[in-house]
Amino acid sequence: MTKFFANAAVVIAIGAAFVSPSHAQSQQGMMGMMGGGCPTVGMMGHGRMGQGGWGEGRFGGLMGRQPKMGAMVEGRLAYLRGELNITADQQPAWDAYATAVTERVELMQGMHEGIAKTMGTGTAPERMDARISGMEAMLESMKAMKPATEGLYSVLKDEQKAVADELIGGDCGAF
Template sequence: MMKLHTKLTLGLVSSLFAVSLATAAGSGTKMGPHHAGMDCNGMGMMSGDMKMDPVARAHKNLSELNAKLNLTADQKPAWKTFSDQVNDQAKNMVAMRDQMKDTAQSMPKKTAPERMAKMADLMENRAQNMAKMADAVKTFYATLTAEQQATFDKMQMSHMARM
């Protein structure tokens, strides 16, 4: 009869081996979770204008939002700060997408711990960018009237629904 320690070790090794096989198979076949018939460049399911270049999409969304908000002259500086952050975020998305493509090509050569560490780094970077964006939205939102806030909420939700 095998000792409990031996059974646990074998189970762990088997699990890691299965994950390694699944990762290797997914990276070479376009049938992993990010490739199953989706036009997404490894970024998850995208539809509509989500396939558009992030910078072009940001400009389009900002133009629509600016037109609908009817900002006052006093709100224009806050708009400039907000729109600059949105544009920076879009540029960061392009850079991150390019980095993820490079990372995806090198992943099969890395060990499982190296792959996990790389993905954690990418997620941490994305979380930091989202925190900056959340602060920018919060600051800009505070300058809006109740009617403008309702418009902003509605437009932001319609853009999120397209994701």
Template structure:
């Protein structure tokens, strides 16, 4: 029964739906760009980007030094090892025996790039000797962090580009959507999602 007929049958008048205020697209609570959970407002890259060096209430940009911001799942994802993730990608792409050498070269390069990034991040995170972190110090650290991310992405992209000619056309299509170094769409697994 239609809402108007239902209202008429029950003896009440149907009221028109009220307009709900719209939020601008892209704003509000959600899982953030690289971590956090729905409704916690952690936003981009997990635990509070701006407080820095373990400032309250969040541990700092991407988890703080030596904490959840470094190591497996350092972008707020589950703590899955690099080796496990690469094994899953290898299975997903159905890498054949003839493609294994090229895949192993790619996997070694991605693992090395990720380890280099993690080591670089750890070198950036140390508490200040005294006093608060200045805005210039925070900006310098963030600039170095972006440079580390770019360096890691470039290394993974070079490795992925070297792998592509060894794959079938179908595998290349899949790889462009899932492999670190290639997949960069909407938080894809390429540059930072899950790595």
């Protein structure tokens, strides 16, 4: 029963992180990026997360693919698009950005699934290697997001850029 509540809490926290305007406006910088609320990395930044954690066994089982993650990403993107008031002329840059965000989240979910297994059953060195690989994947995915983010930012008007500065690139660096 405790595992059920822990899983439910993670799903709720991830959902809130993706759709909450207050989360979107958080300016936690590097510490946030490495575990202060980013749903794709936060679990790596805080180790075992108390009694929950990564995979089976002593690490819980919280890291499997969340069935509503796609809907949360779509909701977060819809919120961001609305706040930015994207125009028809800006639509191609927005589409490229939204595609990059979606691909990044899918990549990170797949990476988390692999890490979850290692964290639950691996040795201490294997778990460390899994974390290193996860952090490297996070870095590469952020680098891949940068051109789409710059492309979107370059077509925004000054008032839209002010909104983007508040809502994009905070905790996760992705969106």
